[in-house]
Amino acid sequence: MTKFDTVAIVDWSAGNDTGSRPRKDAIWMGIARDGQTEEPVYLRNRPVAEHAIADLIDAELAAGRRLFLGFDFPFGYPRGFGEALTGSEDPFALWAWLEARLEDSPKANNRFDLAGQINRQFPGIGPFWFNGLGRDIDGLPRKDTRDGHGMPELRRVEAQSKGTFSCWQLGGAGAVGGQVLTGLPVLERLRRRFSGQVAVWPFEPLDRPVAFVEIWPGLINAAVKDAEAQGGIRDAHQVRLLSRAVSRLPQARLRAMLDVDAPKEGWIMGQGFETELTQAARLAPPPLRDDCFALPAGVDWTPVDDALAMLQDRLHAVVEQEDVAVKNAANRILASDVIAVRSNPHLPNTAVDGYGFAYASLGQGDQILPLVKGRAAAGLAFEGAVPAGHAIRILTGAALPDGVDTVILQEDVTVGGGQIAFRPGVKTGANTRKAGEDVHAGDVALKAGRKLTPADLALASAVGISRLPVFRRLRVAVLSTGDELVDAGEAAAPGQIYDANRPMLSALVDQFGFDCVDLGRVPDDRDALRAILDGAAAEADTILTSGGASSGDEDHVSALLQDAGAMAEWRVALKPGRPLALGLWDGTPVFGLPGNPVAAFVCTLIFARPAMALLAGQGWTKPQGFSVPAGFSKSKKPGRREYLRARMRDGRADVFKSEGSGRISGLSWAEGLVELPDDALEVAEGDPVRFIPFGSFL
Numbered sequence: 001m002t003k004f005d006t007v008a009i010v011d012w013s014a015g016n017d018t019g020s021r022p023r024k025d026a027i028w029m030g031i032a033r034d035g036q037t038e039e040p041v042y043l044r045n046r047p048v049a050e051h052a053i054a055d056l057i058d059a060e061l062a063a064g065r066r067l068f069l070g071f072d073f074p075f076g077y078p079r080g081f082g083e084a085l086t087g088s089e090d091p092f093a094l095w096a097w098l099e100a101r102l103e104d105s106p107k108a109n110n111r112f113d114l115a116g117q118i119n120r121q122f123p124g125i126g127p128f129w130f131n132g133l134g135r136d137i138d139g140l141p142r143k144d145t146r147d148g149h150g151m152p153e154l155r156r157v158e159a160q161s162k163g164t165f166s167c168w169q170l171g172g173a174g175a176v177g178g179q180v181l182t183g184l185p186v187l188e189r190l191r192r193r194f195s196g197q198v199a200v201w202p203f204e205p206l207d208r209p210v211a212f213v214e215i216w217p218g219l220i221n222a223a224v225k226d227a228e229a230q231g232g233i234r235d236a237h238q239v240r241l242l243s244r245a246v247s248r249l250p251q252a253r254l255r256a257m258l259d260v261d262a263p264k265e266g267w268i269m270g271q272g273f274e275t276e277l278t279q280a281a282r283l284a285p286p287p288l289r290d291d292c293f294a295l296p297a298g299v300d301w302t303p304v305d306d307a308l309a310m311l312q313d314r315l316h317a318v319v320e321q322e323d324v325a326v327k328n329a330a331n332r333i334l335a336s337d338v339i340a341v342r343s344n345p346h347l348p349n350t351a352v353d354g355y356g357f358a359y360a361s362l363g364q365g366d367q368i369l370p371l372v373k374g375r376a377a378a379g380l381a382f383e384g385a386v387p388a389g390h391a392i393r394i395l396t397g398a399a400l401p402d403g404v405d406t407v408i409l410q411e412d413v414t415v416g417g418g419q420i421a422f423r424p425g426v427k428t429g430a431n432t433r434k435a436g437e438d439v440h441a442g443d444v445a446l447k448a449g450r451k452l453t454p455a456d457l458a459l460a461s462a463v464g465i466s467r468l469p470v471f472r473r474l475r476v477a478v479l480s481t482g483d484e485l486v487d488a489g490e491a492a493a494p495g496q497i498y499d500a501n502r503p504m505l506s507a508l509v510d511q512f513g514f515d516c517v518d519l520g521r522v523p524d525d526r527d528a529l530r531a532i533l534d535g536a537a538a539e540a541d542t543i544l545t546s547g548g549a550s551s552g553d554e555d556h557v558s559a560l561l562q563d564a565g566a567m568a569e570w571r572v573a574l575k576p577g578r579p580l581a582l583g584l585w586d587g588t589p590v591f592g593l594p595g596n597p598v599a600a601f602v603c604t605l606i607f608a609r610p611a612m613a614l615l616a617g618q619g620w621t622k623p624q625g626f627s628v629p630a631g632f633s634k635s636k637k638p639g640r641r642e643y644l645r646a647r648m649r650d651g652r653a654d655v656f657k658s659e660g661s662g663r664i665s666g667l668s669w670a671e672g673l674v675e676l677p678d679d680a681l682e683v684a685e686g687d688p689v690r691f692i693p694f695g696s697f698l
């Protein structure tokens, strides 16, 4: 069963037209999509209601949406009744039988006469009772004096649930009998009118775009009572809250409620799941979804650190290893530790141009040492040893010849007649480098998980490494969503805007050192988006989308991720940021970034960046921030973290003149972010604040 996009709940009534002003005990319809409810619709009489429901079905079918349509009256009578009346066990035979006989209009209907007529076909008195009219009706007792009619009093589901009424009772507080008699004919007509598009639960599998389902607001009575205490019409609360509850249920839970072993009498959906339904009806966080991004229960706004901890916990490296030449390894992520093959320096050598000798052979006072023939230069080893009391010409980088442990700078020496002269005071070992003083052979020169810098390439080469084990570059797909978008350079009609996010996000992905897969733009169309995500999930390791991430009508990214069953909309306590939709599509993590470019940028740096580092084998990364004096003042509210577009000038952090999140110029102006903590804060000029340069995120 695929997900229902729209949930409509109808509270039926057997009474006459209730006038133009909304009132109780009338027909009401509540509609919810993705847990968001619309204002309940007041329907003054049954013809009006039948029209409104047909219009709704038409609209939902035209929009390609699946509709859950709930009605609060029994879809069948206790066992044996339909067969006794129609000769058939088929529940729809009874629907058609009633439809053919019930006469209905806004001002009057023949339900009591029809009940009397039915009663006369049964032995004894009953099963129907209660006559709401002034005149007597043959066969229909006014009081419950029924006897010997042979029908069970309740359906199986009613016998199991508290507070349900018997459908034989046609009037009096709470009675439902009149609603069944006037309701089933309407359902039968709608079923015929939308033949092939409607499935009726629990008699048919729900494999059509529209489902008729028997529901009962009594199951969520506690939530309705609480709402009623705030005023308003009870019936309106019932349909609003029940539509919200059903629309909010996770797929698996709704499936569980629909999965009943139902007799031909019908069933009340949600019977036995009252607590869960009531909880979903209340304005509380939705029930937990069973997925890897789910948040703890009871959390409404997730602190940034908690959201990050969760990502860190749930994601892991997804990339394979490969070997690349050192010269091609910049910005790649090292897959395993690199061990030095050779020490650096591999021999003791000289750090300067000068003259080398054995320190122990020097005497007191000014020194005069004879020079040996030849010299030691980098890469040209001096063959032989330097005798004690002698010196040798030596050039920077040359290995120290045998007999040399100390070098004096050529500037401190006078040379002449095959000798050198210099003052006392030179220290033992001066101007030399010991073997392995930088890196010893066998030591770890570079640790796994590093994003390789130019300096790393120098180090690897110096210790004798020519190829490096790195992770395959993470493939990151980038997609913009929105009907309003065109690419800069294209013709833009009024109201259209240029896609600013895709160039920005693609460039960020490049800067992070990943491979960007440009998915282009997709309109606000669920099927198109689904097709693109399918392709991207096969091709890329992770997907960044922008736009459509909240829960509005056109927010298909979040809707689809929710459909996929592995999604929680994260209400992260972050400015500028929400909404951020996170989920898995075919096992591929999707970051549904906000459409707003400033928010998309900040969310990418704060959330997607460390998550992608983890996927890419880099491990969890934290941007480096610095405590610097503020060049601004600000009063910050508690409850969410804020990131201000900022840059350093004259040793202070300046922030952009406007915090308006639509200002892309401020993003361009900025060179980093000032991070203000979750709690309330008064910042005065000169107070320390945390500045994170953009480079810290790379």
Ligand code: AMP
Residues within 6 Å of the ligand: 480, 481, 482, 484, 485, 497, 498, 499, 500, 501, 502, 546, 547, 548, 549, 550, 594, 595, 596, 597
């Ligand atoms: P949405 O999250 O789709 O509701 O978009 C929020 C805001 O961001 C709307 O004003 C969009 O027009 C805008 N927006 C969405 N995507 C982009 C984009 N790729 N470039 C520029 N603005 C965008």
Ligand code: MG
Residues within 6 Å of the ligand: 481, 482, 483, 524, 547, 548, 554, 595
């Ligand atoms: Mg949009």
